[in-house]
Amino acid sequence: MSPRGRPRAFDREHALTQAMFVFWERGYEGASLADLTGAMGINPPSLYAAFGGKEALFREAVERYGETYGSYTPRALREEPTARAAVEAMLRDNARTYVDPEHPTGCMVVLAATNCSPSNRSVCAHLKARREEVRDLVRARLRRGVEEGELAETVDVEALGAYYATVLFGLSMQARDGVDLPGLTAIIDAALLCWPGTDREDAAGAASEVDTAPAASS
Amino acid sequence: MSPRGRPRAFDREHALTQAMFVFWERGYEGASLADLTGAMGINPPSLYAAFGGKEALFREAVERYGETYGSYTPRALREEPTARAAVEAMLRDNARTYVDPEHPTGCMVVLAATNCSPSNRSVCAHLKARREEVRDLVRARLRRGVEEGELAETVDVEALGAYYATVLFGLSMQARDGVDLPGLTAIIDAALLCWPGTDREDAAGAASEVDTAPAASS
DNA sequence: CCCTTTCTGTATCGATGACTACATAAAAGA
């Protein structure tokens, strides 16, 4: 069964996890090979043999992040019964993760490569694409909410989805700046007051007309 | 009048502005001395003689940013007549700046140093402190709104201030990801729906009790 | 004029960046 040759002397999965933590905390450019190999407990040749290079390792680390700490967003948007519950769970579950002292704060996808050196543009583009996925997932869930009658057809799904993505991204920055879970929770409480279904007598902006039909009626 | 010695052969202010643009686009670590000197049109010794070093140059660039493109936040919070108008102007003025094609997108204070390599921790801390200033300014303006009777005393000023700071930070990420001004405006429209003073019949979260007294009545 | 002072361009410095050549070690297949 063993695929020939000398067997690998380290746990690839564990090493990848350690690399993920380093990238998460220091960002792509801020994480040096010495940092990575030190945390992974291996030497550079082992890293290159097992992962291909720094950028390939980073992409795998991002993927691993998406399967673990970053999985709350798609999970919430997929499994929660209503759009409202989905968005709320997305925000609260992520906030809880952002401040978990067991690992770096905030979201790796938001914080690990915000500004691109020209040589690493592909890395930035990769994370940007993952952020676009979040926007699209939120919008798709809101669209489903409209189709199922939870949200009025007049709701501006594009804007509302971008709005909650914005809040999510901003929470990463707040967590990185040291805001604790009660602080993040209070921010989320405020952000959820924008949910359509709030009667507004004084209409300040003419943006989104809001009104909900009960979800049970359809 | 001339202070002795050979006069400087370049415009210090202009060079600083160019350095600001480079830091703004690439971040602190992503901006190399070659990038900086190239954009500033000078050689390394001139940079060191005039500014002291990379970090000192960065701090001056941040200060310059605060006096120019970053001045909308304190301006809005200081000059607008109501807390509501102040927060709205803060968001809209910044959004317009974030997508101005004349310069890099988003906010330099948010994007230039989100993740710190251990050697540059002081740089990250510096920007973090500037972001805290924003949070504090927003909160102070909300507090004033309460004092002046614009906002009910039951409004959670801490949470609401942190919330609008979160939206502001998130807008930088959105702008950096390519969202245009109409897109940012739609996000802001949605974010402003949380402003206290919205009658809510179905109370989803029990977080902040909201009710406003008309500003004119006091 | 010479001296002092400050700035400028060239040509580096040592340190560190990502990455790899090479000899050796440890396994499977013959």
Next chain:
DNA sequence: TCTTTTATGTAGTCATCGATACAGAAAGGG
């Protein structure tokens, strides 16, 4: 056992990082 294959550790590669030594140029003071 011998060969093949793959992984490992040492010790490097070259490029670039931020930062400077140094000599010459351009000003004022005497």
